[in-house]
Amino acid sequence: MAGGRQFRRDAFSLWLQAPLVIAMRCHEMQMAALTGSTQNTAEMTRMVTEKMAATAESVVAANFAVAKAVMTAASPQATARAVSEAALKPYGKRVRRNVRRLSARKG
Template sequence: MAGGRQFRRDAFSLWLEAPLVIAMRCHEMGFAALTGSTQNTAEMTKMVTEKMAATAESVVAANFAVAKAMMTAASPSATARAVSEAAIKPYGKRVRRNVKRLAAKKR
């Protein structure tokens, strides 16, 4: 059941790594405010556009999962799982990528 593992991985990423990304970004913004740096504008723009793209991708993926389930006459529980997996995947992918990127900045 590879799909179930991916869902758990994405859910775990959101549960554990999303607060870490928020903390790293808040730290950077606070440091930029103290030093008068304007370099954080790019990070803030990336943060907003990334969330909008993840939301759009999530909605499309969930709709495709619903349509596929309706065409295959899947059970309600299988449909719910497929829609959940499709909806959460874009967020988990971005959170993991942000943790790596933001952690690499500190080195």
């Protein structure tokens, strides 16, 4: 990526939007607890499975980035940047998608 632009974008989106997703989910859980609703179990299940999938995808992407860097004899700085970008990308993608999905819900 051009000078680590994708890494900066994903890092910034995580820094800014992850607390937003947490707050929206906590609000939904609180409202479900106050009203005695069980509708929130699907969101909690999604939250856990999504994190497990993002972790697995991140590990695989980081390993492929390391392998590619070794095969191309990249510099340590280039390797570190490529691994960081690859590891962070799955999380950034999911956080942006969750912000859109959770903020579009009707309250």
